[in-house]
Amino acid sequence: MSGQASSYSLPRWRLTRWLTDAGPDVPADIRVALIGSLYGTLPIFAGGVINTIAVSFLIAMRIPALPFVLWCAFEVICCVTRLFVLLLAQKRAKQGKETPTDLYILLGVGWAGGVGYGTFISLTSGDWVVATLACLSAAAMVGGICFRNFGAPRLAGVMIFLTLGACCFAAPFLGEPIMLIVFMQIPFYLFSMSRATRTLNKMLVTTMRAERENEFHARHDMLTGLSNRSGLTKALDAHFARDAGQKRLALIYLDLDGFKVVNDSYGHMAGDRLLQLVAERLRGMIRNGDLAARIGGDEFIVLSEQTEATQLLGFGERLIREISRPYELDNKHEVTVGASVGIALAPEHGTDMMTLLAAADGALYQAKSRGKSRCMIASQSELDRPFPTKPLLVASACQLH
Known part of the structure; x- marks a missing residue:
């Protein structure tokens, strides 16, 4: 007798299910709510889109070589597609229709990979202005990744690794022994941020459980389980x-x-x-x-x-x-x-x-x-x-x- 609430579809593909898995004992309605949280915080999403497109465009203007032009083109296509899929999913969720959750998740992973690729080619370019700008941009994205995706800790961890892991891959090619410190910094940073994401996720699930239990108790007869x-x-x-x-x-x-x-x-x-x-x-x-x-x-x-x-x-x-x-x-x-x-x-x-x-x-x-x-x-x-x-x-x- 209750109205149908707007909700986003759970992922169906094996990879996306693994990336967004919330644990074996999480109820289905909370899983749906956690997936819905991945679609939220549009201002943070928009800030990340503007930042990555602007940085890739400026670096491609400074170094108009093919790898940088391709990076800029990829960022534009990926970000515009992510925005379109996000808005489409929000519209379909309000209508109670199937949402493109699997595609949305993979586009997020692809975007993080694009940021990492841009960081790698910027570090290995020999231009320290470009390298500094790319690394600052990648580091700035990590906070947004954690805040937008702590409903799916594995997804957040993979996106952080793809974004900052490029620093470790680029370090041996830079000819600067001091840069090898990133082999200590980046894994530690990845571990700490992933741990924080998991902690936030557990807090969110606990809060959701408590809210649903309170709502159930408020609307149901405790003796029979029927509505009150x-x-x-x-x-x-x-x-x-x-x-x-x-x-x-x-x-x-x-x-x-x-x-x-x-x-x-x-x-x-x-x-x-x-x-x-x-x-x-x-x-x-x-x-x-x-x-x-x-x-x-x-x-x-x-x-x-x-x-x-x-x-x-x-x-x-x-x-x-x-x-x-x-x-x-x-x-x-x-x-x-x-x-x-x-x-x-x-x-x-x-x-x-x-x-x-x-x-x-x-x-x-x-x-x-x-x-x-x-x-x-x-x-x-x-x-x-x-x-x-x-x-x-x-x-x-x-x-x-």
Whole structure:
């Protein structure tokens, strides 16, 4: 019953999956969020694009040899393509479509390789102005790589290696023994920055886990795992915000008959176990797209997009029949409870939780007043009915009110 959130596709290729792997115990929704983080921070992305194109262009102007011209051309093509893929992915994610995540990741790796190539040819050119400019540019890119990609530590590590590793490869060709110190500096720098990226990644995953647990606890009943009143209200509000009241919806209000007797006879732990078993049966009966909730005590709600009276009454009858089957609480006790059902329709009976609950509760009152184990659909008169006190009567039928 909730709206579809914008999200980016997980990578499908073996290499890109390895580069972005977040660990074996990371839930799928957090993996999706981590991939989404790779597409963020557009200002940092734009700064890196402008910097690398400007540096490669200036160096190619200073040394207009083929290797430098090719480097400049590659930077322009790669950066423009990355920007296009980024904007395309953002648009498709908002539309709920497949995003070119694999291509986006490989373009990032290619860009880092291009920066490293430019650093190598600049260092080996013999022009120390060019070498200084290229090395400063490469070093400056490392911070942005870490900040934009700590959602994927392996990817960040590979990009840092490709960006700065060129200094190690170029050092033996420079004829300056002092430059061999980079064989100590660059590996240490790569290790420390990769370690920092992994630490940030762990902190991010831990924070995401905590946020999702808090959100789950806020919207779900801890005893049964069904939605609670808050989650039900949010789902209903999201439905009307998404469909602007054009799509009908049924609120099915179910109340157990005889639960208090079980609770008093066998204790609260047995009563809690019975509620869990009822929730399991309820969860197994609803359709994909419907939502089941427990709003307190022995009261349950189903939000359903099936709204035809015949369908609803048939579903109500199945609910009553399934809920009324015996339950085995432990090896010694088998108990039976009944169920009564009241149904309200949106927008006919209202478009907010309180109004719909009042109408469904009025129909439930009518069902109970005519005997337990009945299902009733609210009439228009239920709109003006206050919340009633439910009497305990006996009957068995599913009727349209």
